[in-house]
Amino acid sequence: MTSFLNFDSLAAISSAGLPATDAKAVAAARARQGALTKPPGSLGRLEALAEFMAGWRGTAQPKIDKAQALVFAGNHGVCAQGINPFPQEVTAQMVANFQHGGAAINQLCAVAGADLTVVALDLERPTGDFTQGPAMSEAETLSALRRGAEAVDPSADVLILGEMGIGNSTVAAALGLAVCGGEAASWVGAGTGADAAGIAHKADVVTKAVSLHRDATGMGVLAALGGREQAAICGAVLAARAARIPVILDGFICTAAVAPLHGTDPAFLDHCIVGHASREPGHTRLCEALGKDPVLRMDMALGEGSGAALALNILRSALACHNGMATFAEAGVAGG
Amino acid sequence: MTSFLNFDSLAAISSAGLPATDAKAVAAARARQGALTKPPGSLGRLEALAEFMAGWRGTAQPKIDKAQALVFAGNHGVCAQGINPFPQEVTAQMVANFQHGGAAINQLCAVAGADLTVVALDLERPTGDFTQGPAMSEAETLSALRRGAEAVDPSADVLILGEMGIGNSTVAAALGLAVCGGEAASWVGAGTGADAAGIAHKADVVTKAVSLHRDATGMGVLAALGGREQAAICGAVLAARAARIPVILDGFICTAAVAPLHGTDPAFLDHCIVGHASREPGHTRLCEALGKDPVLRMDMALGEGSGAALALNILRSALACHNGMATFAEAGVAGG
Numbered sequence: 038m039t040s041f042l043n044f045d046s047l048a049a050i051s052s053a054g055l056p057a058t059d060a061k062a063v064a065a066a067r068a069r070q071g072a073l074t075k076p077p078g079s080l081g082r083l084e085a086l087a088e089f090m091a092g093w094r095g096t097a098q099p100k101i102d103k104a105q106a107l108v109f110a111g112n113h114g115v116c117a118q119g120i121n122p123f124p125q126e127v128t129a130q131m132v133a134n135f136q137h138g139g140a141a142i143n144q145l146c147a148v149a150g151a152d153l154t155v156v157a158l159d160l161e162r163p164t165g166d167f168t169q170g171p172a173m174s175e176a177e178t179l180s181a182l183r184r185g186a187e188a189v190d191p192s193a194d195v196l197i198l199g200e201m202g203i204g205n206s207t208v209a210a211a212l213g214l215a216v217c218g219g220e221a222a223s224w225v226g227a228g229t230g231a232d233a234a235g236i237a238h239k240a241d242v243v244t245k246a247v248s249l250h251r252d253a254t255g256m257g258v259l260a261a262l263g264g265r266e267q268a269a270i271c272g273a274v275l276a277a278r279a280a281r282i283p284v285i286l287d288g289f290i291c292t293a294a295v296a297p298l299h300g301t302d303p304a305f306l307d308h309c310i311v312g313h314a315s316r317e318p319g320h321t322r323l324c325e326a327l328g329k330d331p332v333l334r335m336d337m338a339l340g341e342g343s344g345a346a347l348a349l350n351i352l353r354s355a356l357a358c359h360n361g362m363a364t365f366a367e368a369g370v371a372g373g
Numbered sequence: 374m375t376s377f378l379n380f381d382s383l384a385a386i387s388s389a390g391l392p393a394t395d396a397k398a399v400a401a402a403r404a405r406q407g408a409l410t411k412p413p414g415s416l417g418r419l420e421a422l423a424e425f426m427a428g429w430r431g432t433a434q435p436k437i438d439k440a441q442a443l444v445f446a447g448n449h450g451v452c453a454q455g456i457n458p459f460p461q462e463v464t465a466q467m468v469a470n471f472q473h474g475g476a477a478i479n480q481l482c483a484v485a486g487a488d489l490t491v492v493a494l495d496l497e498r499p500t501g502d503f504t505q506g507p508a509m510s511e512a513e514t515l516s517a518l519r520r521g522a523e524a525v526d527p528s529a530d531v532l533i534l535g536e537m538g539i540g541n542s543t544v545a546a547a548l549g550l551a552v553c554g555g556e557a558a559s560w561v562g563a564g565t566g567a568d569a570a571g572i573a574h575k576a577d578v579v580t581k582a583v584s585l586h587r588d589a590t591g592m593g594v595l596a597a598l599g600g601r602e603q604a605a606i607c608g609a610v611l612a613a614r615a616a617r618i619p620v621i622l623d624g625f626i627c628t629a630a631v632a633p634l635h636g637t638d639p640a641f642l643d644h645c646i647v648g649h650a651s652r653e654p655g656h657t658r659l660c661e662a663l664g665k666d667p668v669l670r671m672d673m674a675l676g677e678g679s680g681a682a683l684a685l686n687i688l689r690s691a692l693a694c695h696n697g698m699a700t701f702a703e704a705g706v707a708g709g
């Protein structure tokens with residue numbers, strides 16, 4: 038059996054049986070938007086977001102009673118290539134910071150009203166160095182996909198995804214290049230603080246890795262060049278789809294994590310929006326390739342799900358207008 | 374006596390005694406940002422917003438305990454020129470909608486945690502048709518400035534400004550053209566729903582009005598081409614400055630309302646940010662002229678303070694990170 042929730046083999050993950058948006062609910066939401074006390078279309082992106090939520094939740098007036106935020110953390114063998122100025126211990130230290138409430142994502146979830154869960158994936162056991170061989174075996178990849186899927190709360194109304202992993206902007210660049218093509222130099226950026234020489238070195242490492250794994254296809258790209266947090270993000274995206282939960286992806290690394298799903302079938306990501314445009318140069322290119330227009334542009338490049346959590350405020354505002362505004366008829370306003 | 378809070382005559386409104394940002398508080402906020410558990414600068418605009426708030430509130434760790442939203446409404450004599458498809462009665466109908474909680478601004482203030490006050494300014498008495506003479510006498514202008522200033526709650530930590538007034542996108546275009554120059558066609562847009570012929574007509578009306586009042590300067594431009602809600606917005610901006618309350622301006626019409634202050638002295642607007650980039654084409658141009666980079670880009674064009682209220686969520690998020698995050702030392706994270 039092949040299906041989008043089959044984690045028995047990477048080849049078995051197909052878009053067969055993928056739930057679609059509810060066109061009737063979208064149409065009903067659009068009709069409601071047209072009746073609300075405002076010039077048609079004047080709420081712009083907020084109207085589009087309300088219709089997007091309506092389609093995936095299957096109701097003309099969707100609500101966000103429960104917002105879940107999941108941050109997955111992993112460590113990466115490619116750090117052996119010296120692609121990051123921070124030591125790998127920082128991944129676990131930041132996970133502890135998340136758990137103690139001291140990171141940006143904790144504050145942003147508190148403001149936006151999201152329940153945060155942090156999932157640390159075998160931090161003491163980094164993936165393989167993908168310049169030498171595959172980052173993960175198929176079994177390791179499937180295990181991480183499963184852990185991501187299992188972390189999703191099926192009663193959530195929206196899911197925010199984020200990540201933490203020293204070295205994973207290099208992983209993201211490799212995934213972007215492998216799925217979307219181009220030159221490595223256009224996929225690498227400063228990450229957590231690389232200088233010009235460091236960025237050039239990252240580009241060399243990425244070029245070498247993508248060349249080594251040029252025969253990988255579909256979800257095989259994830260095993261060859263990804264990491265556990267990337268696989269867990271893919272698993273969470275698939276589990277959310279099964280429960281018709283819309284997903285807010287974060288920035289460059291989170292969006293690159295799902296690039297192998299896009300490479301397998303772009304329809305996998307129909308229920309996903311991108312929360313913000315990262316300052317990492319590869320993100321603009323990646324969002325264009327995926328056909329996603331980020332909700333926010335804040336010149337951020339932190340990860341952790343920070344841009345996605347920030348975008349949740351916009352989504353809540355969109356639904357507050359959609360559900361709470363009076364219609365022209367209700368308010369006795371001319372022009373409806 | 375001339376001073377920025379002197380509403381005895383328009384000529385007396387000068388930037389003498391204008392409070393400035395607190396450079397020490399900004400430096401202390403910047404130092405704190407550098408110590409927080411994130412790569413330097415990775416929160417982008419959120420860091421800049423925290424430092425902006427620190428400077429105007431005069432403290433390294435500013436908070437938003439009270440956010441005030443003020444929406445001013447007025448009617449415009451230029452509607453006699455047929456520049457808007459909606460009847461002028463809609464202004465009062467929308468004010469009633471605000472008061473009953475049915476408009477977009479009500480929902481957006483509820484999500485963002487702002488207390489909304491709506492001030493209707495002599496709706497039954499539209500301003501003069503500025504294609505025939507000045508929109509307001511000096512006394513009318515000063516009265517509206519005063520009403521705007523008096524509406525500001527001096528205990529607020531941030532002030533959101535918005536407006537409602539059928540026909541006031543034509544008023545905004547006239548103010549933008551008069552203060553910043555250019556061609557009328559680049560200052561007019563669809564407003565609440567003008568078609569191509571309607572937009573061309575708006576441009577003709579604006580060209581004629583600005584030519585008629587070409588001798589107006591400084592705050593005299595506000596009397597010649599503005600309206601009561603524009604003057605009230607200017608008054609509120611000045612009263613907020615006196616209380617060191619940062620201001621979030623809304624879109625095209627709200628930003629154009631303060632253009633005469635910019636024309637008098639750009640320093641008048643140092644404590645103001647622009648909440649969102651409106652879809653109205655004149656807004657991009659106006660923000661560039663004023664040196665303001667809007668916080669959000671949501672393709673909105675509603676007014677009411679809607680984009681400013683939406684941006685309050687971003688400001689709250691910025692301060693939550695600024696005040697709530699652990700430092701590298703506190704969290705025991707390497708690399709600080």
